[in-house]
Structure formats: C-alpha cells, structure tokens
Amino acid sequence: MSRAVAVLISGGGSNLQALIESCALPDSAARIVLVISNRPDAYGLVRAREAGIPTAVVDHRKFIDRFDFESNIDALLRQAGVELVCLAGFMRVLTPHFVDAWRDRTLNIHPSLLPAFPGLHTHARALDAGVRLAGCTVHLVRSEVDIGPILMQAAVPVLEDDDDASLAARVLEVEHQAYPRALQLLARGDLVIEGEQVRPADPIVPPARLLLHPLLRS
Structure with missing residues (x-):
C-alpha cells in the first residue's frame, strides 16, 4: 500500500x-x-x-x-x-x-553534494572553489540546516564556461531525478535509517544505485 x-x-x-x-x-x-x-x-x-x-x-x-x-x-x-x-x-x-x-519522515533536497556547500549561494561557491563535480543531495531533515542522513546524491560535471545559471540548470535536471527516486526507496521500505546512516534494507539485494552520476549507469 x-x-x-x-x-x-x-x-x-x-x-x-x-x-x-x-x-x-x-x-x-x-x-x-x-x-x-x-x-x-x-x-x-x-x-x-x-x-x-x-x-x-x-x-x-x-x-x-x-x-x-x-x-x-x-x-x-x-x-x-x-x-x-x-x-x-x-x-x-x-x-x-x-x-x-x-524525525526520519521529513526529506529535503539541497543543490550541492553535502556536506560541501550547505546553506545559500551553493553554485557560486562551488564555482569559486573550482570543484569539478557539483550536484544535489536528498537527505533526511535534522535540526541543523542541511544536515541529516543522506538518501541519494546526484553528480554533474562543472564545465569550464559555467556560470551560476548554467550550473544551477544542470543540477536542477538531476534534482528532478534524484528526489522522486529517493522518496520511492524510502516509501517502499528499501532503506533503513540507523542513527545518522542509511543502509539498504536487504544487503543481499541493494536498492537502485544511490548515486546518480553521468559516468555511471543508474
């Protein structure tokens, strides 16, 4: 159900x-x-x-x-x-x-690969830091902002000519993939939360890949 x-x-x-x-x-x-x-x-x-x-x-x-x-x-x-x-x-x-x-029933999505770049202005900060990968994180909510057990992450490349807008648009595309997937995994009971860690409910048959990456098949 x-x-x-x-x-x-x-x-x-x-x-x-x-x-x-x-x-x-x-x-x-x-x-x-x-x-x-x-x-x-x-x-x-x-x-x-x-x-x-x-x-x-x-x-x-x-x-x-x-x-x-x-x-x-x-x-x-x-x-x-x-x-x-x-x-x-x-x-x-x-x-x-x-x-x-x-607790453990509230999900959030943040436009960075947490724990990197919590808070605001994530894309500008990622560009200023010179990272080669950016992305998003779906996590369970805790009292501290952008802290909590990670359910799924999605990575995208940072391109040489990126600005805030172009990087944000690329990250948003994978947000639309990662958030629904993470919700479905949690709703189906495929994930177990143990303290601040998330693990597959069945270690023999793990759920769909918890990292979406352009170089990996999801």
Whole structure:
C-alpha cells in the first residue's frame, strides 16, 4: 500500500512537479495527499490543483512565532494522515520541535553534494572553489540546516564556461531525478535509517544505485 506524502513549498514547485509525476505512476509506493505553501502566490499550488491534489496555505506572516506557524502545519499533516513530508523549495527553517516530531519522515533536497556547500549561494561557491563535480543531495531533515542522513546524491560535471545559471540548470535536471527516486526507496521500505546512516534494507539485494552520476549507469 502506498504511503501518504505531503509536500511543503514556497515557490514555483519544479521539484514538486517531478514528485507529482513520479507518484502518479501505477507502481508508485507513495501518493501525494496534500501540498502546503507558506506563500499564497506560490505557483506550485497551481501545479498541485491541476493534478487534483488538495492544497493549503499557511502564511507564516500571519503567526506570532514559528511554533504557532508550525503547529498549524503539523495539524494539517495529521488530519490528512500524512506519513512522509517532502520539503521542495520550502523557504522556512523548521524548529527542532517540528523536526523531532517528524524525525526520519521529513526529506529535503539541497543543490550541492553535502556536506560541501550547505546553506545559500551553493553554485557560486562551488564555482569559486573550482570543484569539478557539483550536484544535489536528498537527505533526511535534522535540526541543523542541511544536515541529516543522506538518501541519494546526484553528480554533474562543472564545465569550464559555467556560470551560476548554467550550473544551477544542470543540477536542477538531476534534482528532478534524484528526489522522486529517493522518496520511492524510502516509501517502499528499501532503506533503513540507523542513527545518522542509511543502509539498504536487504544487503543481499541493494536498492537502485544511490548515486546518480553521468559516468555511471543508474
């Protein structure tokens, strides 16, 4: 039976769209039952409605503090029977109270190969550092920003003529592959979380490759 997923967004929702398409496949182990935005004008809400997915707006500007804001989100998640939460461009830092309540059930995607370049301006920092590979990381959420057990990573080459925009576009392409794959693996029970490490549930028959790389077959 598929697991109920909520997606939290703040903007356009391109990763949300990738998750919607993946979860709509007949063999999907996950189904999106709710999309929540902290911004009422987020285009991701349109994507969700066009896919027939219920939506909600919890505008952070209308709450006196983060605890009150997150309590409203938590109530919506529980009312919808949500089992897993995906952050997809959700531009609010979650408090330890919320993170602990949904520990090992909240996923995030970050546009770098963590632990390298956490935080903002990842592509500019990667270019300044002269790295030859960039990419994205799907991880479970912890109280510290961009920290948590790594579920999947995807790597892309950094080209000589790259700027922020071109590198960001290349990374975004693999984000749309990695996030749905990681969600499906977790929803199917193919991954086991042990503390801060992730391992295959069946070491004899490991899940699909956890690293997407242009030089490797995935």
